Amino acid sequence: MIEKILNSKNIRSACKQVMSNQGSSGVDGMSVTSLPHYLKENLKRITTAILEDSYTPQSILGVEIPKRNGKTRLLGIPTVVDRLLQQAVGQVISPKFELEFKDHSYGFRPDRNAHQAVQQAQKNIHAGYDHIVDIDLKNFFDEVDHAILLRLLYSKVQCQQTLRLIRKWLRAPILVKGKLVKRRKGVPQGSPLSPLLSNIMLHELDKELEQRGHRYVRYADDFSIYVNSKKSARRIGNSIFLF
Numbered sequence: 001m002i003e004k005i006l007n008s009k010n011i012r013s014a015c016k017q018v019m020s021n022q023g024s025s026g027v028d029g030m031s032v033t034s035l036p037h038y039l040k041e042n043l044k045r046i047t048t049a050i051l052e053d054s055y056t057p058q059s060i061l062g063v064e065i066p067k068r069n070g071k072t073r074l075l076g077i078p079t080v081v082d083r084l085l086q087q088a089v090g091q092v093i094s095p096k097f098e099l100e101f102k103d104h105s106y107g108f109r110p111d112r113n114a115h116q117a118v119q120q121a122q123k124n125i126h127a128g129y130d131h132i133v134d135i136d137l138k139n140f141f142d143e144v145d146h147a148i149l150l151r152l153l154y155s156k157v158q159c160q161q162t163l164r165l166i167r168k169w170l171r172a173p174i175l176v177k178g179k180l181v182k183r184r185k186g187v188p189q190g191s192p193l194s195p196l197l198s199n200i201m202l203h204e205l206d207k208e209l210e211q212r213g214h215r216y217v218r219y220a221d222d223f224s225i226y227v228n229s230k231k232s233a234r235r236i237g238n239s240i241f242l243f
Contacts (some may be wrong), residue, residue, distance in 0.1 A: 001092060001157065001158075001159035001161075001162050002050065002051065002159055002161040002162050002165075004090075004092050005088050005092045005162060006047050006050065006051075006088070007154065009152075010088050010091055010092065011043065011084070011088055013083050013088075013095055014074070014085075014087035014088035014091060015035055015036065015039060015084055017087050017091075017192075018032060018035065018083050018084050018087050018192070018239070019032045019033070019035060019036075019082065021110075021168065021192075023077070023080075023083070024061075024063070025061075025077075025079075025080065026058065026060070026061050026077050026078050026079030026080060026082070026083075027058055027059050027060070027175055028058060028079050028080075030079060030080045030081070031080065031121060032080055032194050034080070035045065035080050035081075036085060038080075039084075040082070042095055046081070046085075050085075050161070050165060051161070051166075053161065053164060055165070055168070056081075057078070057082045057168050057169050057172045058078070058079045058082060058172070058175065059172060059173045059175050059177055059180060060076040060077060060078050060172055060173070060174040060175065060188055060190075060191075061076070061077040061078075061132075061174075062074055062075070062076055062174045062175055062176035062177075062181070062188075063075045063076075063077060064176075065192075067096070067152045070115045073189070074142075074174075074176070074188075074189075075188070075189055076174055076189060076190045076191060076194075077190045077191075078169070078188075078190070079193050082172075082190055082191075083191065084147070086164070086169060086191055086192040086193040087192040089162065089165065089166065089193060090185060090192055090193050090196050092157065093153075093157050093196070094110075094164070094196050095112070096156040096157070097156055097196065097199070097203070098110065100203070101117045101199060101203055101206070102203070102206040102207070102210060102218075103118065104120060104204070104216055104217050104218060105199065105203070105206055105219075106120075106217065106218065107199070107218065107219040107220035107222075108195030108196070108198075108199065108220060109195075109197070109199065109241075114219060116131070117217050117218075117219045120217050121217050121224060121226070124215050124226035125226065128228050129226035129227055129228050130226070130228070131226070131227045131228060131229055131230055131233040132224050132225070132226055132227075132231065132233070133224065133225040133226075133227065133233050133236055133237045133240065134222075134224045135139075135222075135223055135224070135225075135240065136221065136222050137202075137221040137222075137223075137239075139201075140198070140221035141186060141187050141188070141189050141194065141198060141221070142180025142186040143185060143186060144185060144186050144187045144198070144201055145185060146167070146170050146171070146184070146185060148168075148201070149187070149197060149200065150162040150163060150166070150167060151203055152200050152203075152204070153166065153197075153200065166193070166197075169181070169191070169193065170185070170187065171183060174188065195220070198220060198221065199220075202218065202220075202221065205218070205223070208219060209225065209240075214226075214227075215227070218230050225237075225240070
């Protein structure tokens with residue numbers, strides 16, 4: 001699998017995607033416009049380092065952005081090179097998980113969007129399921145257990161070099177207000193891989209909801225369950241909280 005990730009065609013595609021996403025520089029200050037020239041000079045060295053398991057990601061740049069409620073959310077911005085490599089990994093492993101992801105998961109997936117999630121919610125309501133259990137998983141991205149995530153990844157990605165590379169990104173420290181902070185849990189929002197990794201974790205929730213026969217809509221870490229009575233809403237809300 002690692003050979004497919006590092007294939008020149010896949011790398012070129014990843015480079016094109018990272019450049020089209022634009023985005024800020026990471027801790028090294030490199031801009032996306034510098035990426036093609038940098039790769040021309042350094043791709044062979046980077047590839048060799050990954051294959052020899054000596055590649056070390058740079059620290060993540062932590063940037064606090066304001067939320068609507070007046071609080072802030074910490075965004076983690078990897079370097080442009082690490083964004084490229086994460087994009088390359090995602091392009092190869094994402095299809096393996098997409099085959100099993102559920103129909104009512106709409107966030108950060110190919111050919112799916114928030115508008116479709118709203119349409120499905122309206123269908124549920126019009127069908128008489130107009131009592132809604134609305135749940136936001138507080139601090140989900142900050143609390144992801146790396147051991148559980150890596151175990152779920154291993155179910156589809158049994159390439160040890162790829163898994164070690166992902167683990168290095170998960171454990172890379174984050175620079176917040178000039179202070180380097182170690183990370184032992186969480187998936188920083190702002191990296192190309194974070195949407196896929198979060199969906200891999202939350203797919204376990206989707207499976208549980210479907211096993212219980214619930215009508216639901218999930219968009220990233222926000223999800224709603226649709227039932228036909230206030231009593232059912234209260235009961236299901238309590239049971240999901242315990243899950």
